[in-house]
Amino acid sequence: MLQQTQVATVISYYNEWLGRFPDFPALAAASENDVLHAWQGLGYYARARNLRATAIAIMEKHGGTFPRNPESIRDLPGIGRYTANAVATFAFDQPVPIVEANITRVLSRLLDVQTPVDTNAGRQRLWSSAAQLLPRQGAGRHNSALMELGALVCGVRPNCQSCPVKTFCRTTKPTLLPRKKARPTLKVRTEHHGFALRRRRVLLEQSEDRWRGMWILPRLAGRPATGQRLHRSQFPFTHHRITLVVYSHQPPSEKKHSVQRWFPIRELESIPLPSPHRRALDDILSSTPDPVS
Ligand code: SF4
Known part of the structure; x- marks a missing residue:
């Protein structure tokens, strides 16, 4: 949790995480959705997926006990030389x-x-x-x-x-x-997304790449010909500075999209959303005159 994140920010996440997943059996039994939700806001979501995968590996291959030697620790998902050796030297x-x-x-x-x-x-x-x-x-x-x-x-x-x-x-x-x-020079890019609201529900899409498994505003191929611009913000991602632009969007109702779903507004708090998209949604919903109608 402390990688790329300040201690003051991490403390509440750490306590909440241990409350939800106090041991390896609890973390191994949790869904990926629950784990990503507990991690949202910390970024680099592969770490959350790897923690869950590590808990599963410890339950399945090590009888529920964390291994002591660095080679076995390094075989766990997402653990490289530094983490393996740090755990081995400080814990054992x-x-x-x-x-x-x-x-x-x-x-x-x-x-x-x-x-x-x-x-x-x-x-x-x-x-x-x-x-x-x-x-x-x-x-x-x-x-x-x-x-x-x-x-x-x-x-x-x-x-x-x-x-x-x-x-x-x-x-x-x-x-x-x-x-x-x-350092490599920072690349800039703009990403276009749509906001659709129907009967108190917002259309979201499950990310298959950068935020795999998390829910984001549906991607648009480019700037739409129609549709009002609702939100614009910037966020860093590895060597990129990304501008997120969100437009009002009317998805074709007859077409089913395999990774898109309508979520009631009241449920948005409980699903994993990456911070830039949560901020965009909060911004749009707070300035929508009556978002629940
Ligand atoms: S290790 Fe060398 S450079 Fe670092 S504080 Fe000591 S004397 Fe200075």
Whole structure:
């Protein structure tokens, strides 16, 4: 939950999540719809799907008990090297390295790594250095200390005067490290969607790509020839800045669409909707004179 999201935002989600899914059996038995609904607003919905898939794998392959060794943890859905090693070292004190943003900053400065840290060569260098520095015992505390060092002392503005490892530090220009590749330029695009209201119900479509499984306003092929513009907003998505434009829309009543459904307005709160589409719906419904007629 904390990936790309601030702690203050996460706390209420975390408590609510544990209330709804307190253990692996509860999460494994939940529907994807319920899981996406509990996650809505946090973005990157693959994480919610993977948590549910992990709970199912733990129930089916590990007898309901979370595995202790990093290889078995890494076999779980959506878990890569960092998460597997972090769980193994912090929960089970396994002697495995971890490399995240704080440790990346510390190691790249301590060792004066000039290779961009977001390349394969840079990542390889940091992971093998982190492995070499591991003590035989107390790896969990060591990893935790490295993270704290990066968070509290060797931050974006490093406090080298009070750094406990300054005598080993090789860099003379810490603020220039870690190096990164040039960022890809942001692409802009506009996406057109329709809003249709009939007998207190709103037409929605189940997304099959970006927000797979969640409900969004029906996509339109382009800007419609007729139809009033009801909403316009922007949101970021990976390397894109997307402009969402919503028009009033009259879908042909006779044609059935496999992934579209009419939802009563009062039910919108309980279905999973990605934040940009929920904001658009709230905006449109709040400015519709009598949305329930
Ligand atoms: S001496 Fe400065 S740059 Fe080096 S690890 Fe300490 S805080 Fe970071």
